[in-house]
Amino acid sequence: MEYSTLLYGVEDGIGTITINRPKALNALNGAVMADFTDLLPKIAADEAVKVVIITGSGNKSFVAGADITEMQKMSAIEGRKWGKLGHEVFDKIEKLPQPVIAAVNGFALGGGCELAMACDIRIAADSALFGQPEVGLGITPGFAGTQRLPRLVGKGIAKELIYTASNIDAQEAYRIGLANKVVPAAELMEAAQKLAKKIMSKSSTAVQLCKAAINEGLDVDLASGSAYESEVFGLCFATEDQKEGMTAFVEKRKPVFTGK
Ligand code: CAA
Numbered sequence: 001m002e003y004s005t006l007l008y009g010v011e012d013g014i015g016t017i018t019i020n021r022p023k024a025l026n027a028l029n030g031a032v033m034a035d036f037t038d039l040l041p042k043i044a045a046d047e048a049v050k051v052v053i054i055t056g057s058g059n060k061s062f063v064a065g066a067d068i069t070e071m072q073k074m075s076a077i078e079g080r081k082w083g084k085l086g087h088e089v090f091d092k093i094e095k096l097p098q099p100v101i102a103a104v105n106g107f108a109l110g111g112g113c114e115l116a117m118a119c120d121i122r123i124a125a126d127s128a129l130f131g132q133p134e135v136g137l138g139i140t141p142g143f144a145g146t147q148r149l150p151r152l153v154g155k156g157i158a159k160e161l162i163y164t165a166s167n168i169d170a171q172e173a174y175r176i177g178l179a180n181k182v183v184p185a186a187e188l189m190e191a192a193q194k195l196a197k198k199i200m201s202k203s204s205t206a207v208q209l210c211k212a213a214i215n216e217g218l219d220v221d222l223a224s225g226s227a228y229e230s231e232v233f234g235l236c237f238a239t240e241d242q243k244e245g246m247t248a249f250v251e252k253r254k255p256v257f258t259g260k
Pocket of ligand 1: 111
């Protein structure tokens with residue numbers, strides 16, 4: 001698959017998306033969003049892809065936000081359309097059946113921080129910088145920063161970060177729970193791949209059902225989330241992976257999962 005702004009490759013079950021506009025620090029413009037819109041359903045339908053990694057090209061930036069030069073002259077209607085498109089694309093990322101790891105290799109600002117938050121897990125290079133600088137540009141976060149940041153780090157810290165447009169380094173992002181882990185920049189992709197492989201050693205059907213249950217559950221009340229979990233838990237017993245996983249335990253051997 002060839003895209004003008006994204007690089008995409010699959011190796012050993014890991015699909016890696018690299019946002020590739022290094023001269024603009026991988027800022028998200030309309031072309032990036034169009035490429036994502038085309039690519040994401042293809043990944044969702046590709047059973048050979050078990051885990052997805054999203055990163056930015058170069059060693060300076062994951063994504064330095066939505067493209068300010070494109071937004072500069074937008075009308076209110078165009079701004080709303082752009083915001084809705086960002087939500088649609090990031091929702092598609094969040095709802096990919098496969099787990100998605102953000103390998104944050106530098107600036108994750110504005111739309112870049114929002115993109116990282118749409119992923120399931122964030123691994124940060126020690127050089128990464130996170131922030132929602134929008135109020136300094138006279139706008140609000142537009143690709144769900146006001147929604148996903150408080151859900152991840154809590155209301156108070158999210159409000160402070162958004163109101164002050166403060167950037168935080170990788171260690172601080174780790175401290176507040178925005179980054180799962182911080183690694184030396186040179187080891188970032190290796191760390192993301194190692195995590196992907198650990199996830200892939202488990203039952204991919206069970207992992208995908210866990211993802212769905214967590215995502216569904218966080219948007220509803222506890223009773224509805226628990227009811228959803230009971231359904232997916234029950235569903236597991238229709239899979240070969242459940243039979244293999246439990247038989248392997250009883251036989252004191254390692255399970256060999258097929259994802260079926
Ligand atoms: N949009 C468009 N172009 C951008 C960009 C962005 N968000 N961020 C960086 N660039 C471009 C710069 O304009 C520059 O281009 P030129 O070489 O053509 O001048 C190039 O990338 C390199 O950037 P700098 O020279 O500024 O690099 P630096 O190392 O000095 O600074 C930076 C890096 C601190 C990230 C700085 O570029 C910056 O502050 N960028 C903007 C960050 C930002 O405000 N992001 C939020 C955007 S709004 C948003 O995302 C809304 C939303 O929620 C959807």
